Amino acid sequence: MKVFCGFSKMWRDAGTPADSFYEVRPECTDVPKTTFKIKAGKTLSVRKWQAAFSPEGYLDIGRTLGRIQRGGIHPLIRGEVWEFLLGCYDPKSTFDEREQTRNRRRAQYAVLKEECRQNFHLVGSGRFVTAPIITEDGDPILDPIVLQQTQQADNGMASLSQENGTSYSSGMVKEVDKKIIQWKLTLHQIGLDVVRTDRTLVFFEKQENLSKLWDILAVYAWFDSDVGYCQGMSDLCSPMIILLEDEADAFWCFERLMRRMMMWALEYDPDLFTLYEDPDAATEHSEGSKGKTKSIRQCGKYERENMKSKAKNAEAPLPISVFLVASVLKDRSSKLLTEARGLDDVVKILNDITGNLDAKKACSGAMKLHKKYLKKAKKT
Template sequence: MPLLACASEQRQGFSMEDDSEIYRVRSECQDVATSSVPRRRRRKLSAEKWRAAFDAQGRLNVKRVLRHIERGGVASEIRAHVWEFLLGVYSPGSNAAEREELRQSRRDKYLKLKAECKRMDAAVGSGEVVISPRMNADGVSMEENNPESIEEQTINGVLDPSPSAKIVQWKVLLHQIGLDVVRTDRVLEFYEDPKNLGKLWDILAVYAWIDEEVGYCQGMSDLCSPMVLLFPDEADAFWCFKCLMRRVFITFDVGKRENFRCTNKMMGVQKELSFLAAAMRVIDPKLHRTLEALGGSNYIFAFRMLMVNFRREFSFVDTLTLWEMMWAFEYHPDLQILYMESPDGHIDNAQPDYRAGGRFAKRNIKYGSPRALNEHPSLAVFFVAGILVLLRSKFIKRIQGLDEVVRALNDMSGKIDAYRACQKALKFHKLYLKKVKKSNT
């Protein structure tokens, strides 16, 4: 299977005994959270078990590997390849030759998109990270020694005297992307190399161009950074990130991309926060009433956790493990089909296999229907609920205001066992479903 070999070769030169050897932290950053998961419980999907899950043509028996991932994540040397399947970059039913063809097609497509962006701004692909404003909302260039206006910008190599607002919006976003990029995961040795920062900026700039509805919002750099580190080829990192964005948007509301959309009437993760409030009313009514009395009935203090998928609550290593465990638990055949997108923008016509599903997804199917994707909160919501219940005694007995709630949650950073937290989330999910079913009968 050539793709597996390629994925394995990506990590050559690294020790696979400890993730921290791969995702090294800069020596001067001593206050960074370290892994809180005991080594004896790191039962990760191994390269050997991963290879054994493919048939002779290279088709993946996804059911065979999900349980291993749920128990402790994925070994570092195969992580990039496994993520491509968990996120829907490739269908488990595809063979090795089909995946290689699609990979090359997507690489070509990314190069074309990047070239299109470069024609509008020369910084794209140059390795430069733009941190100063390029253009104001009126379409006037703000670059030094460049008084030209938007009327002198080109697209697709052709002078456009009246370009759309899309170009203006994109150019306005570029410096915000840059400001976030230079702050993202700077504790890692990987980002001491300016070329890696440039790759992260390029991916986000291209994504902002093709996604007219969302563009770019703060938090996306945190979600994209692991992709840049895992995939030596920038195009592969881009497509994995793009599928993650589809997953973020689709999981909570098919057709309504709310997670990164902010308006004067709605904050991006509002639906998830509403789900969290509903779940807490069922799981722990007393704690919910306490938080409500403190003015936290909207659970806005959990905004950051849900927005960037717990990047601040765990070490970089534990975040990767947590993500892949949660993706395995939530693996749902219908959703995977929605995640899968071909280079031309069409969704793959794969057939769902309901035997292949994560524990969380199967429970939702049991208490709902296979097609009811959004009847229940996401696993992330129950994950937050577990953290809140862990702090229950402090919240009920000592905390007097929401600022103290936020402080208590911040103090938990780096102290949560990702594995145990997942088990607690699943426990609360089961409790929630049972109580909801009982109240409806």
């Protein structure tokens, strides 16, 4: 995901230099250079994006996918477009319906965040922890680092409770609820990853942005306890809070992204890979809902190829992530075969890909491998 947020210079439709959309600290000279430029007539511009909506707000997503594939998305609308691509909003919904959905989700996020704050008082305080706060048995860890990190928040919240005439407790007591214990065990790991995330960007020099990233990841770990938190989620969430100003909107965008990233470990589930599925449809439109079936024009090239071969192949299609990984490995195959002498060398070579991956080349390679796979599957 760092491919999307490590751009030090961007260009407008006219081709004139513009201020950096994702400003990089001047002293960071080892940031990978990008060849991305806004291409007039190819990049999805603000004007073309707005023209894809009907007066009521229905989005002709088919008009935008081709431009996105050919020239990317203009930075000014990238966050809004991502919300549709990740399935936060149904293209068949109206402006009013999306506004209602947005308000409902923001309220739901506020409830989730308050639940987390009740379980651990630093959530939403503007601060976070980088040291363990609890043992696996539920006993609090009175680590000096934790005490130092929480002292400022404790003082502020204690003062506020005195003004309101309420009692305040830091919550440093033995915990017995297994779900809360498991959640608290992840908080310091989230904090450690947060302070290491995209440190070359000026955006993360602000404590409030680091705290926002920690809050979203902490709430997500509580919201989806089966997944919890895994190292690397902070890198995936980082572009969301950069592109989307509202914390709740960034959370739900990240949540939709994570529905697709389970795909690294689980068996294929078509429900997880439906591009425009609406999980709220069952409660919002129990009867008489609009048709959700996608036309082939609304699908991307990968989906279209799968749809064409579906009649001849009864098995569920492989997720595109399989072909992306295969494409990267194929591109690095000569280096792996000639330089790797063991697992440590393999890990080092693959780690060097971070921040240096040519996303367009990887996607093109994945599509070629996918096409070869379908041909062989058709013969067998």
